[in-house]
Amino acid sequence: MFSTPGKSKPRHDPVFRTPMTYSPRLVGNKPVPSPSRAEIWKEQLGLNDDPCPSFSSSDSTDEEDMENQPEQNPISAVEYRALQRELEERNAQRDDLMFRIKTLSDRTKHYKTKLEKDDAAKKQQIKILRKTQETQLFEKDTLINNLQSLAEEQEDRILQLEMMVNGNVHQPTPIEDGGNRIRSLCNEIKELQAEKVELTSGVEELKTRVETWDQENNEQSKTLQQRIVKLEAEIDELNCQISYHKNSQQMDSALYSTDTEKELEVLQSDNKRLLEEVIDLRRRQTNDATEKQYEEEISSLKQKLSKCEAELMKKEKELKASDEKKQMVVRQMREVQAENIGLQARDPEVVTKIKRVEVQVESENLKRAYVISQESNTSLKSQIMTMQQMCNDTNQQLTAAQIKNSHLQGQLKDTCAQKESEHELMKREFEALENSKEAAIQAVREQMTADTRALKCQYMSMCQKMMELQMSFKEVAEEYKHLKSLSKQFPQVLSNGVKQVRKEICKAIGSIDSYNKELVQKYHREMMLRKKYHNELVELKGNIRVFCRVRPKIKEDGGGTQAEQVVSYDRDDDGLVYVTNKGRNQTFEIDKVFTEQSSQIEVFDEMKPLVTSCLDGYNVCIFAYGQTGSGKTYTMEGPRDNPGINQRALQLLFEMIAEKGIDWSYTITVSVMEIYNEIIRDLLNEDTSCKMEVKMSAEGGLYVPGLTYYKVESVDDVYQVFAVGQKNRATASTSMNEHSSRSHALLNVTVTGINMTTNTKITGKLNLVDLAGSERVSKSGADGARLREAQNINKSLSCLGDVIHALRSKQNHVPYRNSKLTYLLQDSLGGDSKTLMIVQVAPVEKNVGETLCSLNFAQRVRSVELGAASKRVENGDIANEYDETCLGSPHVKQRSPKNPATPSSSNHFGMSRPRTPASSSKSVTPSSKVRQK
Ligand SMILES: Nc1ncnc2c1ncn2[C@@H]1O[C@H](COP(=O)(O)OP(=O)(O)OP(=O)(O)O)[C@@H](O)[C@H]1O
Incomplete structure (x- = not known):
């Protein structure tokens, strides 16, 4: 769908x-x-x-x-x-x-x-990170480029300076990109710097060498000049000597003159060569283009210098040798002169001979030779002059070159200093930039790592x-x-x-069809029964209702066959109870059967309507009937931690009163009595020996003169009243357990409600009775005092049966006064009251006889019709007397009993057995003071 x-x-x-x-x-x-x-x-x-x-x-x-x-x-x-x-x-x-x-x-x-x-x-x-990184890289590249351009500029400047210094032409090296370029550039710069330093040192060395060489050259030149001068002087002197001895010693002097001239020529050639070398050196020094050539030239110069030095040494040696020769010539000339003087002084022959020699010298040949020698001497002199001139020029050039050199050296020094300072500055800047770059890279790297x-x-x-x-x-x-x-x-x-x-x-x-049919049959039967019961219930409303409660097994039941379970229940009907006696099942119909598992609350829940009807002005009587130890006291009073009907009823009354609101004013009074041996005792009076009597008032109501009433306003007050009652009951009896089993305990609660608006007074009475044990005399075998007790119990219970019988059989006379119990309960057993009897039974074989008797009694009581219940409502003056009870006229409604039987015909009411101490739950607690009316 x-x-x-x-x-x-x-x-x-x-x-x-x-x-x-x-x-x-x-x-x-x-x-x-x-x-x-x-x-x-x-x-x-x-x-x-x-x-x-x-x-x-x-x-x-x-x-x-x-x-x-x-x-x-x-x-x-x-x-x-x-x-x-x-x-x-x-x-x-x-x-x-x-x-x-x-x-x-x-x-x-x-x-x-x-x-x-x-x-x-x-x-x-x-x-974003990539962009940042790219930006940083771009900045870094820009920085590197800037640095590179700066480095290039600096390099260019260095090169320019070097060119200025050296006249070299530097070809710019292509710069690579990136960090490698910078590093290579730095390396190149460093290498260049090292080269430059080397070159500078080489230049300086060269300069020093040149200077040294210049100095040496100068010195050599000076020495040579001095030597030349000296030689010229010597030549002059020799010329004089030659002129002096031109005739006599023509051959010798010619020989010497030739040697000297040769020496002079050699010296002049040397000088020339040296000058040429110097000029060449200067020229080379100024014209060197490349560093290599320069180095080569330096090396060649060095070699030449070494050669020159060697030659100089050699020349010095030669000069020394020529000096020695000259000295020898001078010495020879002196010897010749001395000889000449000696010869002149010896004789005229010698003079003539000399003259002759002179004449011979002055011959034509000699004259030619002399002229030639003079010419040669003149040419030599001119050559010497020329050489001197050349030497002077050379010296001037050398001086100028020296000046220029010193000037260039100064410039070079300045340039070097400037270059060094710039280099230092650049180095510092470069280092700073490098550091900042490294820091930036590091920071970026760290940031990148962290990111x-x-x-x-x-x-x-x-x-x-x-x-x-x-x-x-x-x-x-x-x-x-x-x-x-x-x-x-x-x-x-x-x-x-x-x-x-x-x-x-x-x-x-x-499968269930058949069962269903059976169920349907049962259902129909049940419906019929229900209808019948309902009709009966409606008719019996206000009459006696009978419940049965089966107590659980207790240890007093013993064991064995005597303790076998004889009571059983119907699964579908809670009004049926079966008792097995001698192998035969007997069925009893009760209004409601409470099993062993039923709790105090469940039991009380069934009684709630009865209790609350008391507030509406009904007289209610709830009494527990059964043999001793069947659980009467447990049901009525109950243990302290799990109270019975008495306490729960009063608690419920208080709750209902609280719910009623302010329109109604309720007063609850309680009295507690016991009937023992047909004597009524006021258990709220400390003097329990006082015998109370039931009297008829002038108005026709029953009352117990001198009976103590307590007005209770809370559950605590109720507890205190109960405690007082139990205490007084204990004081009155020697054996509490046995006594309690053989006396009837009555709790009378009177509820008086006044409507504040209508001034209406409603009085309801709630009688809660724990009857004495209902055992047969024959079973217990009592005698003496016990027999009297049993007879009294029998009498009262028998009277109760008679009253019920009279009511059932619509007799005109109902024998209420035959016993104190029936007399006291007259208004609760009458026609306008609601009565509930809880028949207590034990579940075991041992008590089967008493159980059957009790259940028979219950069934008989149940069949009695008492008529519809009526409210007790008064208008007009409010009666304040709580000890007055009003008996309405009994209204007996005729109804055929289901199981007609004479209540007192059997031997049911007999002597009670002594009760075991463990079965007693009645204890006495001191009470606080309560208000007594
Ligand atoms: N419904 C129950 N659940 C548990 N224990 C129970 C129940 N009914 C009775 N008993 C126990 O059985 C024993 C006898 O009960 P109880 O004293 O109430 O009997 P009784 O009929 O009042 O006897 P008596 O006539 O001597 O006063 C007690 O120990 C009581 O605690």
């Missing part, structure tokens, strides 16, 4: 519908088709490709089945409803599962979107989340698949289930 959302209905908004909006379609009602929540979710989840199998076919089939079923298999409406309910439950389960799927898919979507968002944020962060770590952590956590999500998604998917398969199988399963259930139901129906 599900419609396809895409066709029959517009697409639903992706809004989650609460489960309350969903109304599952049921089989039999043919509801208007509407998309299920599962379909909506599927649609929202995009799972419409394989839609859930529509239940329409199965539903319709089911429906048809159901419609056709009555023809084939008679299925009742109950069965149909059960199936409907099952279907609803299945639908609800399916919806719940779909809801879970929806929730999980929502969660998955949520996580996915979160993941995507995180991814986008991460990517954005990475982009990478954080991103890694994020990535890991996201991966983990993703894994978890994937896992959960897988689980959800598997669950969804499983659900899908289940939902696919569901119609089949459902139809199978329905068929199975139908079969089972049919089978069950078949």
